[in-house]
Structures are given as C-alpha cells and as structure tokens.
Amino acid sequence: MRAVNHLTLPRALHPGAWWLWALCMAVAASRTRNPVLLVLILAVTGFVVSARRSDAPWAHSFTAFLKLGLLVIAVRVVLQALLSTRSQGNTLLFTLPQIPLPDWAAGVKLGGDVTAEALVTALYDGGQLAVMLCCVGAANALASPRRLLKSLPGALYEMGVACVVALTFAPQLVTDGRRVRAARRLRGRTRASFRTTAMPVLEGALDRSVELAAAMDSRGYGRTAQAPRAQRRLTALCVLLGLLGILLGVYALLTDAMAFPFAAGALAAGVLLAVAAMAVGRQRVSRTRYRPDPWALPEWLVVAAGAVAAGAMVIAAVRGVNGLLLAGPLVVPPVPVLPVVGVLVGLVPALAAPPLKSSLKKAVP
C-alpha cells in the first residue's frame, strides 16, 4: 500500500476533504428540525473536531462558532417572545406587557401573550441554523485556511495569494492597534483620536504591505504570467460565473428556494464552467507546487462518510420518513432509525483521517 493511503500514518488531511465532509454535515442538518437529530449532528462534528484538530490558532474556531450558534438561538427565541402571536398554538406560558403600536403597524404585535409552541418552534429553528454554523466552524477548525488556499487551482493563484496576505494582515492589525494604544499612554494622552490610533496602525500596515510587495517581487512573484490580457480576463470571468453557479445551486439545494432540477442544473453548469476555465487558466501558469497535499484513501473515506450522512438525510426527506419534521412543536421528538444511522456514519473521520504529526500539535508556544 502506498504511504499516503495509510490511515494511521501521521499527516495532515487534505483541507478540501475536511470542507466537503463539513458541508455534507451541514446539508444533513438542513434537512431536519428534529432536536434529537440536530444534537446528534452537533455531537458527531464536535467529536471529530476534538479528535483531529491541531493546536494552531484557527483550531479554536469551533468553540467560537458554537458561541455564535447559541447567540443565534437566543436572538431567535427573544424575538419570537416579543412578536409572538397565537397562530402556532394556545398553550399560554406568560403574558408580557403589550406595547400599543400606531395604526400603520397593524398586524404587528409587540409583547402580549407568549405561547409555549411559539418559543419551542423558535428554539428548533434557531437550533438548526446554529448546528449548520457549527459545521462550518468544524471545517475551519480542522483545515488550515492557508493550506486550502494553497490547493486552489493555478488559475486562481493570484486570488489565493491575496487571501493569504489578508489572513496574515488581519491579526497583525489587531496586535498593532493594541501596541499603539499602549504607546499613547507614553505621550500622556488619554483620549483616543483618529490621528493617534488609526493613523499609526494604517501607516504601519501600509509600510508592511510595501515591504511585502518588494519581497515578493524580489522572489519572482508574477514572473510567469504571460497570457494575453483578454484571455486572462475571460478565464477570470468564467471562473467567477462558475463559482456563482455553484453557490446558487448549493443554496437552492439547501433551502428549497428553487425546484430540484433547476438547482441541480445550476450546480452542474457552475461546476462545468469553473473546471473548464481553470483547465484553460492552468496552461499559462508555469509555477510549480512544493509538496502538494495528496488526495488518497483517507480523503476519500472522509468525504464518503460525509456523503453518506447527507445522503441518508436527503433520501429520508424526499421519501417523507417520519421524524425529520415534527408533527407539532410540543410533541416528544421521535428517533427515526435511518437518519440516525446515517449521521453516525459521519463519525468515521475521527478514525479514518490520519492523526497529526506530534510536532505540529505543539508548534505554537
């Protein structure tokens, strides 16, 4: 067996595989409002993250997304309580003082009766969104954003470099801001002003970008782009259109905003356009790549696990299997067998993805 196919030989998994798996889990979450399934999906992604994340700075983003999810739920529930009507049910929980609104706002009610049905529905809806957010968080935590950008096709290389530079500069701006604020004390100033805070930070950032540009120029960046301008623009346009098509298709599939054939068509057309443009763009790029991330058995297994989880949910939803959507807000949520088994398959990456090198785990002091 080739070394890259070993499941236990330490190496970093292809970031694209992590993203595909996480997106599949998000698709699975988008098909249900059953709290049991949602919590199960969250548990599965959380377990995989804790099993396979590194100690790098971005690896903490799962917790950040978890907090964001809780905030989403809280906002949703509070708004529902304020704007609740009796349309969803009649189980009265408590009554808020009602605020009279002018005539033009007829139909909107602020305060008043709050029903259990309304709150529980809000909780489940918010929960779905929160779990999907956490899936994105899991991808962020597991895959280094830079490695993902590195595996971009050659035609998108310039865009990738711009993103990498931005990724370096954003945290640098925060540290600079802190340092400049501290330095203001040294001049005996207490009040912040644009001139004493933003200016030094921006000037510093500008200086650094010029330095970086000089360094990149000296190191041969942009040496090989010799395609005619018109062709370059056409490729870029095709890539963007393709990505737009993919985006539209995925969005439509996730939200039922469009009929299935149309959504699938948009997705397919987008993929086709993007792949074609990248193939054309690739020809003019004569740069090479150092140790590209391999795509081997572990990557296939991770993606397949995600696909099984998403597939099980989508098929269950299309077939109308009981338990994906609740009969009413206040019933005890059922536990449908097929979706549960499907989601549990999503756990496979915790074993199928190779462990990280130990040196990477303790790289950051």
Place this chain on the structure above:
Amino acid sequence: MIEFDQVTVTYDGAREPALQDVSFTVPEGELALVIGRTGSGKSTLLRAINGLVPHFTGGRLAGRVLVDGRDTREYRPRDLADVVGMVGQDPMSGFVTDTVEDELAYSMESLGVAPDVMRRRVEETLDLLGLADVRDRALTSLSGGQRQRTAIGAALTSHPAVLVLDEPTSALDPQAAEEVLAALQRLVHDLGVTVVMAEHRLERVIQYADRVIEVPGGAAAVSTGLPAERMVTAPVAPPVVELGRLAGWSPLPLSVRDARRAAAGLRSQLNAPKPARTGAPLGAELAHCKDLVVSYGTVTALRGVSLSIQAGEIVALMGRNGAGKSTLLNSLVGIIAPRSGTASAAGVDPRRTKPKRLVKAVGLVPQEPADLLYAATVADECASADSDFKVPAGSCRALLERLAPDVALDMHPRDLSEGQRLCLALAVVLCGAPPLLLLDEPTRGLDYGAKRRLVAILRELAAAGHAVVLSTHDVEMVAEVATRVMVLADGELVSDGETAEVIAGSPAFAPQVAKILAPLPFLTVGEVAEALDRAS
C-alpha cells in the same frame, strides 16, 4: 559579479540624489560589507543590486548596474530572482507563507522549479542553515535568529549567485547573531556565494569581510577597499580596531583572536593599575519591583522578579530575545498588568496613575519608535511633544538636534531611516525629562556616531539624578555606559551586579576589549587609554 558604473539615484521629489556617481565591482565569491552613517543610502545601494531601485521604488537611476552580466535596466526584480536573493531588514515583513518549509519553497515555486528538485533543495537548505528541527513550525513562533536564518534560506533555495542582506544581525542577541554569521560564512566559503551585506555592528562582521564599501552619504564619493586598510583611517571603527590603533599594532587586527595574540605586551604594560570606575552618588529609589509575575495566557513572561533601581544609575537589561526584557519595561510604565507582585516607578503605581501625571514620573521609548509618532512632519512632532509634556517650546527640537543633527525638519517621521526615527522618539520622550527613563532596544539601527551621542546624553541624565534602564543586545554600548547589568533568562533575574562583574566573565556578553585583555578588568578602549596615561 556585481558592477556599478557611475550610478546616481534620485528619488521622485528629492532635492539631492540618494546616491551619487557610485562605481565599484564585487568579484564572485566575496563578502562585501557596506558601511555608512544612518540614512546615508546603504539600503538604496543594496536595493539597486536587484533592481528594486528604481523598478519598485520609482525615481531615476543614471548609470549602469550589471549583475551576473544582466543590466537592471532591462531586467525587473522578478526576472533577477534566480540571480539575486534579497533579505530585508525585518525578515518577518518579507514572509509570504506561514511555515518554515513553505517559506523556503516559495521562490522556487515562483520560478517553476521541478517538484523533485524543490524537495531536495529544501532539505539541503534546512541542513545548511540548521533549521531541520523547526521545519514544520509556524514562522510567528520562531526566535529572532531562526527567523533571520529562514529568510536567508528562503533567498538561497533558488540558488542565487548573489545574496544581499540589509542589517541581518542588528535586531539579534549575540548568540543568534553568531548563528547567522556562521551560516553566512559557510555560504561564502563552501558554496562560493557572493554576499553583499549592510551592517552597523562592525564589531560583529568586520572580521568576515573581504571588501568594505563605504557610503558616506551626501555628495561625498563612495569608496571601496580592503577592511584592514579602511579601518586604519575610518572615522567609525569597532573597539578591537580602536584598541589596535591606540596600541599602534600593525597590521591592524580585525578579530578578537588576532588582537589577543598581539596584546601580550599591552597586557603586561597595563598589569598594575586598575581602572577606576566612579559613578554618580546614588540617590532615591526610582524603580521598584517585588515578586513581579506577568503571564500572557499560558506563557509566563516574568516569574517573580524583584529589583530596586536608584537615581544616578544606568542599568542595562540583557538576555535572549523573548527573555522578558520588554515585559519588565512595559510593566514599569503600566502597559501590562502584573498577575501578582508590584511594580512602582518614581514612587507611583503606574497602573493607577493618570497618563498625564505618569509621564512626569517615567518615560519609555518602545521597541517600535514609530508608535509614539503621530504628526505629519518632524517639526510638528517636536511642537506637539512640547505641548504634551508642558515644556518650553523648542526643547524637543534642541534635543533632536543634539541626537541627530542631520534630520530634515520637514520630513514625514515615517520617511526617516530607522535610526533617525529612533532619535526622534528619544527626543520626544527625553524632553519630558522623567526621573525614570526606560529605553527598549535603543541601539537598533544606530550608527557609532549616534550611539556616542546617545551615551553622552544618558550619562548627563544620570549625573542630573535620573535613573536610566535600557534593554539591549549591544555589549559594547553596555560596557561604555551602564553602571549595573541585569541579565534575564526565561523570565527570571539570573544576575544583577556591577557591569564589570557581570559581563566580563560571560563568553556571550563580554565586550571585545575584555576578551582581548582578559584577565585584566578593562571593558572599553577609553579605560585602557586612561590607564596608559596614568602609567606613563
């Protein structure tokens, strides 16, 4: 290999050319050292080698620069990337990727080197520069010396014939500087790479140089010559050379080893009298720390530091990069909150004092002097400093003129050279005349002249009853000015005592004169001259 033919560079909007009528050649396999005052045009000269001047910076370049037979008029920097490797002043700002290995491969990727060749060269370079242990590490987690070596490695992997370095050791502690210089030495000797390097710290590099290119700045002509010849008359020289001139040695030694072999006679001549070191009488306690503990997240920067500094003392804070020097200084001005323990400056608690009152007690020049500067011109900056610290108008300007007489008042502070900017920040803080003055690495990028002026000002302040604390890697400066040395290691104070006691015995911190004359307790050329005077 490199040929400058009557090169004159004029930047857009500048009244005078930055370089005028420069002609010299550097043959293959030489290590050429570019010296000159702060802001005299060294960086311009270096950047002209790979065409960054004028392709990237703008301006006009008259004359001709040939590198390996290629004229920089026709080749842009990116087209010279396979011939010239460039390492900038701050390696961190030139890094494009995030890990050591990727950074080493970056230029080769741009040049389209085949993957298997890339793989081999990265491994070779990791070994050559001793970076194999940190190959997977994030660049931000490296020490200063490792960063500098990574930057050199990144320039080397494309196998350039010429390597250009702008002050590669100025921000490094003595040990890290040794690492970097050893690596460079290896490149020149084993691989025949031509190295052109600008550096102020002559005491570190002069012994390795095959050729000196002196850029005097202004209208004076750029001249080249052999190091030993140039050093006989050079206005600025490292202590080993000054001692050689004082003792009349010929040929002039450039390394400690050569000087030590020549110094037997001098040592016996100096045997009897001990140099007298009398500091100003000590006054009130101006800085006090007790069991100071500071941590950032899980990293402990200071663990239980206790110290007391009195008026009239000049204390040098030494130690590796990351040993906690900046943290200690920052806690004394209240920028960092201690986890436990206390820090007080001139009798006040810096965390509980309003900034307006605090600046009258303690002043700090931070590591990035630009953080202190807000105005659009040097003159405005001085005026606003006068009003910030409520001192008579013109005080800051007078100080600046003493520190750096050649700074143009209508320049933007960001356009000054690093050394000039530091002088400006120093002048801003000094004009408040706080009883306790803290300087975080004040010698980075300063030439000998500016250092000498800084020493004079610090001595004056100490004599007038101020206490000065400076963190620095510059052992020669410490020997010259400090009355007391504290060494920090891993957040703990490992030694604290009179300068002579602490630095003379240490292999890393001993100044050149101490190394040459050991076991005699001399630290500076001035002390030796004085002792000779008394003996005769």
